[in-house]
Amino acid sequence: MTAPPGVSGPTAVAMRKEETPETPRRKRGRSGVGGVKIPFWFVLPAVIGYAAVVLVPNLSGAVLAFTNWDGYTPEIDFVGLANFTRVLSDDNSLRAIGNTFILTIIVSLGQNVLGLLLALGLNTKVKTRMALRLVFFLPVVLTPIVVGYLWKYLLTPEGTLNQVLAAIGLENLQQDWLGNPDIALYSVCASIIWSGAGFSMVIFLAGLQGVPPELLEASAIDGAGPVRSTISIVLPLINGAIVVNLLLSVLGNLKQFDAVFSMTNGGPAGSTETMATIVYKTAFLYLEYPSALAQGVVLMIVVGVIGFIQYRVTQRKALA
């Protein structure tokens, strides 16, 4: 058996000496699994569905971003990069881009750190672990917009959070959580972390359950404490789960809409606007469809580029 990356010490050295016979690779390709030839047209339903629902609307949108289309009538004129120029010189759009990055960084870190801590805590032999897993996963099954409205009422000036703070004598910590532009974005982040941590936890748990217990026992015999064995053995072994979680949370939060829309609607005074909310508002409130399409294209490029870079970096790291 090959020692997993990151495992060190005499036990690991001993383990590396063991050999596991290689599983023969199945032949893949046009001849299909087990030599059965899969007809090409089997993919047609999926291709048609994907093209009609995703490809065509997106490509149409990208083309229309270079026009003055009014959103309802077929008359259009090409205007070159005018819509993109307007978007990239608009203060609200730029602020939304900045907010999106701040939110993505905070939420991705917070959600994954909290999810990992929960997973580590619940990957033990605590009697109530199954019930606790359910409890921490429950926010994930709530519709994001419902979570947003619940948090909105928790965080009103006279809401539950401020009442609890007052009840325990911490009046000086009471805030206008969603009305103060300096903290509103972080309040939104907190709600997203709360609702998403359970999802990260499940993926981490799946990874943790693949960690061989004998490795941890061996590291304990070698004198490693819980922190050392987590850092040196567990984390490297669940690298796949970390990569998946980071990829999903970063890409998901770059497109964050529901929580912001339901909690602050981008306010106060635009201080929590994200790229997704500004696209919605530009299209359906300001009725400036070409600008909204240009904003959508910018969002798509940002998400695509970050996703690609992240994938390449994490893939390389996973292979290292």
Place this chain on the structure above:
Amino acid sequence: MSLKTPQRIAVGAVAALLGISLSACSGQTPAAPASEKATTGSFSIGTNHSPAVKTIVELFNKKYPDIKVDVRDMAQSYREVLGSQLAGGNAPDVVEIPGGGGNPISAKVAGQRNFYADLGKTEWAGSIPDIAKQQLETDKGKLVAVPMVVSSIGGIYNQNALDEVGLSAPKTWSEVLDFCGDAKAKGRVAYGLGLSDTWTTQLIPYALTSTLVYGPNQNFLEDQTSGKASFADSAWKDSMDKYLEMDKAGCFNASPVGTPYATVQDAIRSGNTLGTVSVASETANIAKGGPANLKLTYTAFPANDKAEDQYLPLSTSGFALNAKSSSNGAAATFIDFLAEPATQVAFGAAFGDAPAMPGEEKLTSEIALLAKEYLDKDHGTTWPDRLWPNATIQPKLFDGVQGMFIGSASVPDVLDKMDAAFKNAG
């Protein structure tokens, strides 16, 4: 790389299917609008969860039992869904729409795109009050909807709470400021303000500018369009200053920007907050969730000290006939039914607002009587955003008011941004 036969067939099939789906999404030739009335058949109504639609459909079916009505309640994202349906040619036959512009389904925006049938030749078209006609006609003078209500903005007060603390609804601006001080002294909030829901940011400015801007100068909008007037150099500034003056006088609850409107409604129901400035139909919504004995009073919100110089901001909403309707006259019958005074009064009562064309029908509600009083003395003005030339001005006001209350924007900042948005019109 050449494709083999099955691949060619597959690619061809995808291309053909995409072609079909795309052509289905492209513009369709509008069918002739239904204009002949019928007493049998069926049609559909698109509504934004209006509580009054059920009432009038029941009345309609009593009169026309052989017409089947399909009510499509699109409570969520009504304007986005209906806007797409209108463009796609599959909208309901009759649709509930707001007057004016600034909205993809509104009379001026969608009407201009010929999504709604011309109702200008109907028998009742001549009975529409001017203020409603102004909002339901396109710029080319095509009437596109039957008005159902004239909605005003005014002060809504919990009368039980007023009686309890010995106060009464103010009738002049000075009384407003005194009222705020007196309420505060009694441990109550005078006016609830829930600016977290951005639509509420505009209510007090609209109430104040009706008397200070649009009443005294009925041509203010034309003056703005011709460059003779601006938000920044008009009594809009006085109105916004008064908004902040109310804040300084302690009229509002703490942290209004973080407070949702629903919290304000609850506070009025409980009597901790004495009132708010809102649209008239909110009286019914507040009453709905309150105690059985809750009595609410609705009055014009004063902006100066001369009661006889007060104006009331009014808007209208109504029902349009989809220009592509294929209901064979049943929908046209319904539109005419909507214009009957008895239907108007029933709709207004169920909606909690003033009927637009009550005719000789007796009005009993405080809201309807107030609207009638101001319409009769020609002291009604249209909500400003209903006639603004584009939809970007109102969001500047929303953000600006929030900014004023959190200290990140001044009145001149806000008005300058609104002027810049106004000048960007089409």
